[in-house]
Amino acid sequence: MxxxxxxxxxxxxxxxxxxxxxxxxxxxxxxxxxxxxxxxxxxxxxxxxxxxxxxxVPASTELARILAGPVESLGRELVGFVLGASESRVAGVYRAMLSASDRPEIKERLRASMHDVFVGPLADRIGGAYPELRARLVAAQFAGLINAYWLVADPVLRNADRSATVELYGDAIQRLLDSDDPP
The missing domain is CATH 1.10.10.60 (Homeodomain-like)
Structure with a gap:
């Protein structure tokens, strides 16, 4: 056409x-x-x-770039992305998808997108005994911050010192990537 x-x-x-x-x-x-x-x-x-x-619904090329970057700094990069993109088209699309997630076809698209864009590529790179579990837990922490920052617009988080937020939450995510496997 x-x-x-x-x-x-x-x-x-x-x-x-x-x-x-x-x-x-x-x-x-x-x-x-x-x-x-x-x-x-x-x-x-x-x-x-x-x-x-x-x-x-587009995939975020910026998120794909971050996920392809060094695993050693991924936690802070992901948090920086969330804080920097709260007014972006990506945030608007995410809010729209979340608002439509009660529809089965949209819910399935969200699941597939999380796996294809986030979990699959990350699990392939992090190793250990539980790479997919770790990747899904990282995705859950990432989504939690997105919900608090983009959807709920938590005023304490939105007004917090950006570098402190990146360091604190980024390091929490990074622990999932770096810690030893449980016995």
Whole structure:
């Protein structure tokens, strides 16, 4: 399709609206209006609001870069990413996905994305007797900080000294990566 096709306009409008207004706050009519087309065309091209949402959720290239970096500094890098990206498109997309996670297809996409983007690549690099468990625990700590910082916007965390937060929470994550296996 040409670069300015109706499908591309719908995808662009949906990406913007889902990130800004969340899944529940975005309607097919609003997407169609922003794309300058009829709502029936949105459904014709994507089948459903859920399918369009899943088609517009991008993976974070910055997160992939961090996860491919040195394991020895990964904890602090991950925390720095969360603190620095709270107003980014990635944060908006995450909030939209979380708000839609009661839908089975979205929940499955979240699980698959966590494994494909985070757990799988990390587990392949950290070794030990429990690499997947460690990677999933790191992902859980990472997601916990994201929820507190991006979703809840905890005022104490948001106003805390950034370098102290990176050091304290980053080192807590790093312990999962560096510690000896349990007996």
């Amino acid at each position: 040409p670069p300015n096709s109706p499908r591309d306009a719908i995808r662009g409008a949906a990406t913007e609206l889902f990130a800004r207004d969340g899944y529940a706050g975005t309607t097919v009519r609003a997407i169609a209006a922003a794309a300058g087309c009829d709502p029936a065309l949105v459904i014709r091209h994507f089948g459903s609001k859920e399918a369009l949402f899943l088609a517009t």
